[in-house]
Amino acid sequence: MSMLKIEGxxxxxxxxxxxxxxxxxxxxxxxxxxxxxxxxxxxxxLMTCCGSPQATKGRILFEGQDISRMPTHEICHLGIQQSPxxxxxxxxxxxxxxxxxxxSTQDPKYFDDDLEMVFDLFPRLKERIxxxxxxxxxxxxQMLAIGRALMGRPRLLLLDEPSLGIAPLVVKQIFETIKKxxxxxxxxxxxxxxxxFHALKLAHRGYVMVNGNITLSGTGAELxxxxxxxxxxxxGGH
Amino acid sequence: xxxxxxxxxLINGLTLGAIYGLIAIGYTMVxxxxxxxxxxxxxxYMIGAFHSLITFLICQAAGISGILPLTLLLMLFVxxxxxxxxxxxxxxxxxxxxxxxxxxxxxxSAIGMSIFLQNFVQISQGARVKPMQPLIEGxxxxxxxxxxxxxxxxxxxxxxxxxxxxxxxxSTLIAKTSLGRAQRACEQDRTMAGLLGVNVDRTIxxxxxxxxxxxxxxxxxxxxxxxxxxxxxxxxxxxxxxTAAVLGxxxxxxxxMLGGLLIGLIEAFWSGYLTIEYKDVATFxxxxxxxxxxxWGLLGKPEVEKV
Ligand SMILES: Nc1ncnc2c1ncn2[C@@H]1O[C@H](COP(=O)(O)OP(=O)(O)O)[C@@H](O)[C@H]1O
Ligand SMILES: [Mg+2]
Numbered sequence: 001m002s003m004l005k006i007e008g009x010x011x012x013x014x015x016x017x018x019x020x021x022x023x024x025x026x027x028x029x030x031x032x033x034x035x036x037x038x039x040x041x042x043x044x045x046l047m048t049c050c051g052s053p054q055a056t057k058g059r060i061l062f063e064g065q066d067i068s069r070m071p072t073h074e075i076c077h078l079g080i081q082q083s084p085x086x087x088x089x090x091x092x093x094x095x096x097x098x099x100x101x102x103x104s105t106q107d108p109k110y111f112d113d114d115l116e117m118v119f120d121l122f123p124r125l126k127e128r129i130x131x132x133x134x135x136x137x138x139x140x141x142q143m144l145a146i147g148r149a150l151m152g153r154p155r156l157l158l159l160d161e162p163s164l165g166i167a168p169l170v171v172k173q174i175f176e177t178i179k180k181x182x183x184x185x186x187x188x189x190x191x192x193x194x195x196x197f198h199a200l201k202l203a204h205r206g207y208v209m210v211n212g213n214i215t216l217s218g219t220g221a222e223l224x225x226x227x228x229x230x231x232x233x234x235x236g237g238h
Numbered sequence: 239x240x241x242x243x244x245x246x247x248l249i250n251g252l253t254l255g256a257i258y259g260l261i262a263i264g265y266t267m268v269x270x271x272x273x274x275x276x277x278x279x280x281x282x283y284m285i286g287a288f289h290s291l292i293t294f295l296i297c298q299a300a301g302i303s304g305i306l307p308l309t310l311l312l313m314l315f316v317x318x319x320x321x322x323x324x325x326x327x328x329x330x331x332x333x334x335x336x337x338x339x340x341x342x343x344x345x346x347s348a349i350g351m352s353i354f355l356q357n358f359v360q361i362s363q364g365a366r367v368k369p370m371q372p373l374i375e376g377x378x379x380x381x382x383x384x385x386x387x388x389x390x391x392x393x394x395x396x397x398x399x400x401x402x403x404x405x406x407x408x409s410t411l412i413a414k415t416s417l418g419r420a421q422r423a424c425e426q427d428r429t430m431a432g433l434l435g436v437n438v439d440r441t442i443x444x445x446x447x448x449x450x451x452x453x454x455x456x457x458x459x460x461x462x463x464x465x466x467x468x469x470x471x472x473x474x475x476x477x478x479x480x481t482a483a484v485l486g487x488x489x490x491x492x493x494x495m496l497g498g499l500l501i502g503l504i505e506a507f508w509s510g511y512l513t514i515e516y517k518d519v520a521t522f523x524x525x526x527x528x529x530x531x532x533x534w535g536l537l538g539k540p541e542v543e544k545v
Contacts, residue, residue: 050433076435088430090423101423104416105435152434 003028009058011048018044020212031189033199036209042192043085081154083145091134102151118147139170163195196233200224242383247510253394255502256401260456261479262494264449270425270489277348280476281355286454287467289317317454325450359469367468481525487538
């Protein structure tokens with residue numbers, strides 16, 4: 001059964017149409033990636049899934065329930081968490097408080113165990129527990145953004161360009177962790193990336209977005225082998 | 239130098255500063271969370287004063303005003319609750335519909351709300367000055383000097399203590415509870431707070447309610463301390479508390495408390511040593527100077543941190 005189903009979604013900023021009829025789905029247990037050039041509309045799609053902004057047309061079903069008209073905070077309560085573009089950690093809060101914010105939707109009784117789980121995945125965060133989040137490096141902030149999302153015990157995790165602006169070694173580590181989260185914690189992952197090579201290698205399936213439309217889809221391996229994809233997103237890299 | 243006189247001004251200044259600080263918290267918190275100056279906040283304080291007076295008159299009519307502690311508690315809580323409803327309503331009616339609109343829209347709406355509330359009280363309560371009979375009289379003579387006795391009235395003790403307690407409770411609430419954390423999260427990144435499941439609208443409403451509750455306490459204390467109120471007291475107190483918030487660093491909670499104290503002290507010393515006629519000029523002079531030379535205030539931050 002598809003966990004997330006996007007049907008004919010259009011999203012506008014004022015009168016700019018950023019999404020022009022998106023259809024795609026994410027099945028339970030999968031890692032699905034969405035790749036595309038800067039400005040294609042990837043971030044807009046993830047944010048539309050969370051109701052900020054809301055879709056102007058079309059439906060978004062999460063486990064069969066239409067969430068396209070729901071307020072953002074209610075969508076989160078259903079079990080969708082996002083590590084957004086630019087990470088958006090709370091800079092003037094400590095690492096611990098950021099993780100507490102991630103657990104906003106959860107019963108406090110899970111907090112200690114979940115904290116251990118996040119520290120297991122990202123030991124660096126444990127060392128930085130009382131540091132002000134805004135003073136951490138980009139890679140550490142990214143770990144915090146993902147850790148914070150995990151504190152909300154998501155069934156669906158949305159990740160927006162977790163590799164952006166991060167040292168290659170740390171990127172590798174983060175992608176390993178995403179795989180682990182999916183395999184071991186049974187979290188379904190919807191990953192947006194510009195780093196197409198890594199993303200497609202990791203993902204079960206992928207979609208390609210151009211100018212607010214989905215132009216290609218297939219398994220990760222298929223897309224990696226596709227000449228169009230190679231020409232547009234992989235040439236010169238890796 | 240006459241130390242007795244100095245001490246007396248210090249006591250008066252602390253009392254005044256406590257009141258300004260309580261009002262300033264409302265300005266600074268609302269600014270922190272939605273980035274606007276709630277110009278109707280002075281009126282909320284004025285309405286708090288009226289609620290406490292009306293509650294007292296009802297207690298008197300009911301014949302229970304002789305039981306002083308009960309009357310005072312009733313005044314405090316009734317005024318806090320009713321005034322909070324006004325604070326909540328102001329946000330709902332005048333600001334929320336304009337959220338996401340251009341900044342000036344909310345500002346104009348705030349000024350309109352301020353004028354509306356002033357007129358509403360003027361019409362419904364009358365324009366004349368309302369007297370409040372003294373409930374807490376007497377005090378302690380701290381120091382006797384040949385030409386001057388230093389007095390610390392019981393009312394001043396209550397004002398300073400109550401303010402201190404409220405500020406400690408309030409700071410703890412903001413620093414330690416999940417509600418306070420949600421408020422700080424909304425301050426730093428409202429969209430992100432929403433993505434994490436925080437009900438942003440409700441958190442903003444709560445902020446207005448808290449600011450109004452503290453302002454109502456200030457209103458009640460002023461009613462008891464000075465013994466007269468009218469529909470216009472919100473304007474001057476509002477501007478002074480706003481100055482306090484700017485002086486301390488708008489958006490900063492300790493800044494609002496510090497700014498309030500400083501403005502109170504400056505006003506008291508200015509009236510005590512220079513001229514009482516121009517005491518308001520001192521406050522506004524400070525506002526202008528701070529805005530020119532240090533717009534982020536004493537405890538504020540000069541620029542936004544890199545994210
Ligand atoms: N807040 C916004 N207001 C107006 N236009 C926006 C906004 N955010 C994004 N856009 C526009 O929408 C399009 C898609 O942007 P985005 O979703 O950020 O793309 P991507 O994440 O693929 O780089 C771009 O043309 C961008 O300029
Ligand atoms: Mg993007």
